[in-house]
Amino acid sequence: MAPTPSTPWLRVDLPRLRRNVRRVAEHAATAGVALRPHVKTHKSVEIARLQLASGAVGITVATIGEAETFVRNGVTDVFIAYPLWLDDASATRLRDLAIDARVAFGVDSVEGVANAARLLGATTAEVLVEVDSGHHRSGVAPDEAGTVAATATRTGLGVRGVFTFPGHSYAPDALAGAAADEADALARAAAALRAVGLEPEVLSGGSTPSLAHADTGVLSELRPGVYVFGDAQQWELGSCPPEDIALTCRSTVVSHAHGRVVLDAGSKVLGADRAPYATGFGRLLDHPDARIVLLSEHHAVVDLGGAPLPPLGSQVDVVPNHVCAAVNLVDTVYAEESGELRAWRVAARGLNA
Ligand SMILES: Cc1ncc(COP(=O)(O)O)c(C=O)c1O
Structure with a gap:
């Protein structure tokens, strides 16, 4: 494990x-x-x-x-x-x-x-x-x-x-x-x-x-x-309810600057896709009203829609807009079942030809 x-x-x-x-x-x-x-x-x-x-x-x-x-x-x-x-x-x-x-x-x-x-x-x-x-x-x-x-x-x-x-x-x-x-x-x-x-x-x-x-x-x-994972695009199109989303980016709240939540997951792990119909740069699985309103390479700024901010140092699950782009950015994904993690290699990562 x-x-x-x-x-x-x-x-x-x-x-x-x-x-x-x-x-x-x-x-x-x-x-x-x-x-x-x-x-x-x-x-x-x-x-x-x-x-x-x-x-x-x-x-x-x-x-x-x-x-x-x-x-x-x-x-x-x-x-x-x-x-x-x-x-x-x-x-x-x-x-x-x-x-x-x-x-x-x-x-x-x-x-x-x-x-x-x-x-x-x-x-x-x-x-x-x-x-x-x-x-x-x-x-x-x-x-x-x-x-x-x-x-x-x-x-x-x-x-x-x-x-x-x-x-x-x-x-x-x-x-x-x-x-x-x-x-x-x-x-x-x-x-x-x-x-x-x-x-x-x-x-x-x-x-x-x-x-x-x-x-x-x-x-x-x-x-x-x-369909294997779902993502924020599918959630917003109505083709995948949040309870079926199977891949998230586990992220830490690193800042409360300007009264907002800042996460340590940026475009280098979430991907930068934002379709014209997307309501943000990604969603939070357990906070349906939250939107990532700003995304840079290592920061995601989240607007929680007035809900209490998760404390500094706590962790949240981000749903990337386009899951294929996110997976292609990492060497390994971690599959969790019954509290145990298995490391799965993204074996065909980056093979564009
Ligand atoms: C040729 C082709 N077939 C199938 C698919 C799979 O569709 P989806 O990504 O909507 O699951 C894609 C996605 O880009 C595709 O380009």
Whole structure:
């Protein structure tokens, strides 16, 4: 068991984490769809193992480096949900990875898929065509998915299906609408593949805010990531009640300057994300009316909304706005259960390529 670290440190409430993992696994199983969680949220082998043990078919990652970390640690089925633009070195790594595991990656252009096919040569790695369902980040228009898929087969790459990330669910009152857009885009993309003679095996979607609304009559696979921990963004969007939040930053009250609470957790451990709809730089789990109103590298200034200030030297649990960003700032998170701490390495931390 690990000794209690000095603050600030990231604490995982292990019973809550297990509950979140189980709840979404049961949701997917009941709906008859595959669950392939995005592990960029936790980057931890221990948590991936919990997800796989509860029925996940494999994992989703964003980079080849993340994929390598998890495959090295025994994961056998990985989808890199990103439109990779390969070079010689990354193609070699991807080809090697596909020898050790079942691997797929994203493509969203004729040029990208042709480049990948040329550099990869013979490989069992397959592609999924990314389509834009309304987030307007990467992804082709759904009706163009057939052209990209046909290029893949013509150049020797197997096509597994289509995927989208309904990231426009990250806005107030947008959860159900984004899920409807997701289903519509995937259905149209699947039709575009069929029009060129390809039957998609996988129609993959999923973000944490839209998860409960995902149309499992259309989708065959869900890829949420943040659901394992929840965070202040999900709390404010209404997709994670505070009692389900499983990761907090244990912090110490170091100052009462100007009649406010100052904590020792700043942007270097909480992350600096602040979405337009966020009501502050983070929340306090046990003080729902409190808001972090100022954040610098090692200080968080909290407005408690008139409530009595927690005493100097006392500790509070901060809920980061965006948990993926916070986890990527530390080497280790500490999972607590029955008063005992386990140190879990953030094994894929910083692996951006
Ligand atoms: C391609 C892709 N799939 C799945 C996810 C997981 O969604 P969330 O972070 O809302 O859990 C993300 C998140 O960024 C993503 O980019």
